Amino acid sequence: MRTGISIAITASDRARLEALVAARGSPQKHVWRARIVLLTADGVGTVAIMAVTGKSKTCVWRWQERFMAEGVDGLLRDKTRPPGIAPLAPALVDKVVGLTLTPPAHEATHNAATRIMPHGVGMARSAA
Numbered sequence: 001m002r003t004g005i006s007i008a009i010t011a012s013d014r015a016r017l018e019a020l021v022a023a024r025g026s027p028q029k030h031v032w033r034a035r036i037v038l039l040t041a042d043g044v045g046t047v048a049i050m051a052v053t054g055k056s057k058t059c060v061w062r063w064q065e066r067f068m069a070e071g072v073d074g075l076l077r078d079k080t081r082p083p084g085i086a087p088l089a090p091a092l093v094d095k096v097v098g099l100t101l102t103p104p105a106h107e108a109t110h111n112a113a114t115r116i117m118p119h120g121v122g123m124a125r126s127a128a
Contacts (some may be wrong), residue, residue, distance in 0.1 A: 007068060009041040018070050032073040036060055037067045 007016070017034040024027075032053050039049045049060050066074040088096075094110050 007037060007041045007064065009037070013072050014038070014041070030076055033063045033074075036063045037075065040064050040067075 005032065017038050020030050020034040021038070024088075032055060035053055036055065038096055039052060044052075046057060046060055049055075050057060053060070
């Protein structure tokens with residue numbers, strides 16, 4: 001175990017964590033988080049915790065620190081993260097919708113959107 005990590009678990013916290021591990025309906029991410037904390041409190045080293053849980057060293061450290069800072073409730077929630085792709089601006093959405101509703105400025109015989117659109121709205125395209 002790395003130095004500076006000491007987890008003191010109250011009887012009620014231990015009971016909650018053990019109940020999480022034992023409950024068949026518990027989300028697996030909550031189960032392995034609780035196991036990390038229980039093993040740490042029992043004095044098991046980081047390498048052994050990694051072997052038992054199958055998690056990386058940084059993952060073990062993260063959940064040890066989260067428990068020390070926030071207790072059992074900290075293990076039961078995930079941090080919020082910003083979305084991977086920012087939503088489109090309303091003006092850009094309006095522009096795209098406008099472009100799809102108007103005919104193309106030139107002859108577009110190989111436009112993929114033209115071939116895909118009928119299927120997207122549930123219309124079968126006839127073979128010509």
